[in-house]
Amino acid sequence: MNTGQLQHWRGEFGRAYTDRNSLTPTALDALYRKNFGVARSELNRRFLADIPRESRILEVGCNEGNQLSALREIGFAQLYGIEVQEYALRRACNRLKTAQFVLATAFEIPFPDGFFDVIFTSGVLIHIAPPDLPKALHEIHRCAGRIHMGTRVLFAAADGSHLPGSSVAAVESGLCQSLSQSLRRPRSRLRGADTLP
Numbered sequence: 001m002n003t004g005q006l007q008h009w010r011g012e013f014g015r016a017y018t019d020r021n022s023l024t025p026t027a028l029d030a031l032y033r034k035n036f037g038v039a040r041s042e043l044n045r046r047f048l049a050d051i052p053r054e055s056r057i058l059e060v061g062c063n064e065g066n067q068l069s070a071l072r073e074i075g076f077a078q079l080y081g082i083e084v085q086e087y088a089l090r091r092a093c094n095r096l097k098t099a100q101f102v103l104a105t106a107f108e109i110p111f112p113d114g115f116f117d118v119i120f121t122s123g124v125l126i127h128i129a130p131p132d133l134p135k136a137l138h139e140i141h142r143c144a145g146r147i148h149m150g151t152r153v154l155f156a157a158a159d160g161s162h163l164p165g166s167s168v169a170a171v172e173s174g175l176c177q178s179l180s181q182s183l184r185r186p187r188s189r190l191r192g193a194d195t196l197p
Contacts, residue, residue: 001105001107001108001132001135003128003129003132004129005127005128005129005132006084006105009084009085009127010084010085010086014084014085014087014088015085015087015088017063017085018063018064018085018087018088018091021063021064021066022064022066022091023066024069025040025041025066025069025070025073028040028041028066028067028069028070029041029042029070040067040070041070041073041074044070044071044074045074048071048074048076051076051117051118052117053075053076053077054077054078055076055078055117055118056078056080056115056116056117056118056145057071057076057078057079057080057116057117057118057119057120058080058081058082058109058111058115058116058118058119058120058143059079059080059081059082059119059120059121059122060082060106060109060119060120060121060124060136060140061082061083061084061106061121061122061123061124062081062082062083062088062092062101063083063085063088063092064088064091064092064095065081065091065092065095065096065099065101067120067122068081068092068096068099069095069096072096072098072099077098079096079098079099079100080099080100080101080102080111080116081099081100081101081102082101082102082103082104082105082106082109082110083101083102083103083104084103084104084105086103089101089103105136106121106124106125106128106136106139106140107132107135107136107139108139109139109140109142109143111143112143113142113143114142114143114144114145115143115145116143116144116145117145118144119140119143119144121140125137
């Protein structure tokens with residue numbers, strides 16, 4: 001699948017975005033403190049505390065690996081990333097030598113069904129045109145063994161019910177306490193429901 005958004009991100013715009021957004025885990029924490037009042041590392045520790053550190057984690061749209069670097073800092077080791085921008089992917093490979101990176105899109109994730117324990121995005125789904133979003137969410141769901149998280153996306157249990165403790169679990173910046181709570185239950189499959197305005 002080749003969309004106008006993919007062409008845009010694969011070109012000079014995507015390269016400039018990567019150059020503009022190169023962050024160390026310390027710089028990412030500072031950015032989150034400024035924008036949200038809490039460090040990204042604190043959010044990760046708080047909401048991912050119950051996820052075993054040996055879990056396989058995929059970031060869809062990893063760019064140069066800022067978020068994956070932050071996860072490595074708190075002990076996750078089986079990290080994977082897919083990215084559409086070759087320049088960003090090369091930088092990610094140089095930055096995180098122990099992670100595995102693949103040039104791919106959210107529309108065609110090159111991994112088997114249920115391969116990952118956790119799949120997340122951060123600031124990616126907003127750049128997918130609404131008519132194309134179901135295809136991306138289907139692929140994320142297909143590869144997710146336990147849970148998938150994304151920015152400004154609502155998730156519901158696979159049976160169509162909402163997550164426990166709320167009528168809707170709003171996932172902001174890839175983290176939500178409801179998602180962490182769902183990991184304490186027996187293996188659950190989640191699917192994307194709707195996007196926030």
